[in-house]
Structures are given as structure tokens and as C-alpha cells.
Amino acid sequence: MALEPDQSAPGPAGTERGAALYRKVAADLREAITTGAFGEAGRLPAEGALAEQYGVSRGTVRQALAVLRSDGLVTSRRGTRRVVLGNARVQSFSELLSFTHWARSMGEEPGGILDSLVRRPADAAEREQLRLEPGAEVYAIVRLRTLSGAPVMVERTVYPPRVGELVAELPADVVSHTEQLREHGILFTDADHTIDVVAANAEDARLLGCRRGSPLLRERRRTTDPTGTPVEWSQDRYLPGTVAFSVHNSLATSALSRHARDSD
Structure with a gap:
């Protein structure tokens, strides 16, 4: 589907036209991906082919692809075309859902x-996060979490004693x-x-x-x-393409903040 010619001129009007074009391209590609037009783990057409198909510049195509990548719908490596990840399972931070409830x-x-x-002594980071006294x-626990039998996440959870004692009494195969x-x-409220993003360990x-x-x-919580x-x-570690997280922001209340990555 071709869009209006990509004639982004300098100034606010040109900027608005360019923004509208890449959003339209992203929306069209998103619909094609979610309806299976490219297949599971298929490859999108090259940037040049997409630019010609939509009648836009390569810069507009790159902006659209960046949106899809941030949504967890495609991925890419240098020198290769974008690979479709399929329908990323999205979890919203506006709701506090357990993995089981979300699934x-x-x-x-x-x-x-x-x-x-x-059961072991807490390290300094765990004492800080759980507000525990020295020596506590x-x-x-370490658990493999699955969705319909497929592995998606390694869950590493540390509980304070009053909670951990209860967890230790649960059957090993309990889901939630x-x-x-x-x-x-x-209650988890x-x-x-x-x-x-972290590198997988052994x-x-x-x-x-x-x-x-x-x-x-990695989601630390x-x-x-x-x-x-x-x-x-x-600290939960997910395989790429198995989950995406969504965050709603407003000028009144913003729950999302960005920080420089700290070292493990």
C-alpha cells in the first residue's frame, strides 16, 4: 500500500508529515505481522523494498521499524533483514499481575x-531490598516458568523468612x-x-x-x-520475543523513569 509522497519539508509542518508517515507505515506493518502475513520467524522485506512499496524515504522506513522493534515485534542484527518475532505477549505495568494470572x-x-x-544468609543487596537486619x-528459589509447555523465563525470587517459610512448605510443582x-x-499490592538486558549465564x-x-x-521487581x-x-529473565512490557505515562503521574544501567 503506497502512502502519500514523503516530502518532508523543514519546519513544523514537514516534521508533522514525516511523523505521520512513519506511524502509518508502522501501523500497516504491525497489522501484517499480527495477521501472520510474514509467518513465524519470517523476514521483512529490505528497507529499500519497503520504501518503494510505501512511497516513502528509507529514513521513514527506519523510523517505522524502530517502533516495531521497541514493541517487541521484530528484531535484527547488523547486515541482516528484520526477523519477525510474532505476537509478543504484552504485560502492562498498570496492573500488578502474577505470572500465572497474566498467562x-x-x-x-x-x-x-x-x-x-x-535458606541462606542474605547478601547486602537483598538486605537492602527486603529491609532486613545484618545477619538475616x-x-x-530458582524456577523455570513455562507457557503452554514452552520455556520462557527463569524466575529467581528471594523471600524474607516469614514469607519464605510458607513457600518452603508448598508442593514443588505448585504453579503459583x-x-x-x-x-x-x-498480599502482593x-x-x-x-x-x-543481560547475558544468559550457565x-x-x-x-x-x-x-x-x-x-x-531481565525484570527486577x-x-x-x-x-x-x-x-x-x-529477578526474572525472559527469552527474547516471549514477552513485551507496556507502560502508560501521563503528565499528571509518570510511573516510568530511566536510569543508567548499574553493574551486577
């Missing part, structure tokens, strides 16, 4: 495979810790999230079936109960 809301069957559960212990803890009066590679060093999307008391500190 079921999309019609997926969630799974959890316990890899390890240990925590319960640390959050739902079980709610029955014991442990507020959370702070930090999103970045444990990630073993559980997810990916290569060591391959990029994973500190969750508190209605009194503001921390109940978990979690």
Missing part, C-alpha cells in the same frame, strides 16, 4: 518447575506461589520494576535451552504488601 488471561497454560530452594536469612500465599494473608542456558551469553530480558513491607525481591 491465564491470555489463554495460555502457565507452568512452574522448581530447580532449587535454599532469606529463602531463595502468589495465589497460595494469598490464602495465608500475604505494590511493586517497583526495573527492565534491562544456569539460564541450562534451563531455557539458550546459548550462554545470549541476551535475555521488589513487591510490598498493603503496609509497605517488602514480601519479595525477584
Whole structure:
């Protein structure tokens, strides 16, 4: 589908036309991807072919592709065409949903495979996040999370003792810790999230079936109960293309902030 000629002139009017064009291209490609026009893991046409198809400049095409990439719909490496990731499963930070609740809301069957559960002394970062005294212990778990049987995420969660003792008593194959803890009066009501990309370590590679060093999307999350008391500190690592996160901002209240990445 060709759009109006890409005749972006200097000044506000030209800028607005250019913005409208790349948004139209992005919207059209998004619809094609979500309807399966390029197939699963298919490749988009080259930039030049897309520019000719839509009657726009290559710069406009690159802007449109950048939007799709930020939405988790395509990915690319230098020297190759964009690869379709398919319909990214989107989780909104406007709602605090457990992995199990989120998966079921999309019609997926969630799974959890316990890899390890240990009680050990908390390190400095864990004491800070969970507001624990020096010498305090925590319960640390590692689980592989699946969607309809497919591995998507390694969950590493650290619980303070009062919560961890309850988790330790749960069956190893229980799907949702959050739902079980709610029955014991442990409520997960507020959370702070930090999103970045990390390299898969040996444990990630073993559980997810990916290569060591391959990029994973990491969500770090500190969750508190209605009194503001921390109940978990979690670091979840997702395979690329399995999830995307959405954030709503407004001038009145903005929940999203950007920080320079800290080192592990």
C-alpha cells in the first residue's frame, strides 16, 4: 500500500508529515505481522523494498521499524533483514499481575518447575531490598516458568523468612506461589520494576535451552504488601520475543523513569 509522497519539508509542518508517515507505515506493518502475513520467524522485506512499496524515504522506513522493534515485534542484527518475532505477549505495568494470572488471561497454560530452594544468609543487596537486619536469612528459589509447555523465563525470587517459610512448605510443582500465599494473608499490592538486558549465564542456558551469553530480558521487581513491607525481591529473565512490557505515562503521574544501567 503506497502512502502519500514523503516530502518532508523543514519546519513544523514537514516534521508533522514525516511523523505521520512513519506511524502509518508502522501501523500497516504491525497489522501484517499480527495477521501472520510474514509467518513465524519470517523476514521483512529490505528497507529499500519497503520504501518503494510505501512511497516513502528509507529514513521513514527506519523510523517505522524502530517502533516495531521497541514493541517487541521484530528484531535484527547488523547486515541482516528484520526477523519477525510474532505476537509478543504484552504485560502492562498498570496492573500488578502474577505470572500465572497474566498467562491465564491470555489463554495460555502457565507452568512452574522448581530447580532449587535454599535458606541462606542474605547478601547486602537483598538486605537492602527486603529491609532486613545484618545477619538475616532469606529463602531463595530458582524456577523455570513455562507457557503452554514452552520455556520462557527463569524466575529467581528471594523471600524474607516469614514469607519464605510458607513457600518452603508448598508442593514443588505448585504453579503459583502468589495465589497460595494469598490464602495465608500475604498480599502482593505494590511493586517497583526495573527492565534491562543481560547475558544468559550457565544456569539460564541450562534451563531455557539458550546459548550462554545470549541476551535475555531481565525484570527486577521488589513487591510490598498493603503496609509497605517488602514480601519479595525477584529477578526474572525472559527469552527474547516471549514477552513485551507496556507502560502508560501521563503528565499528571509518570510511573516510568530511566536510569543508567548499574553493574551486577
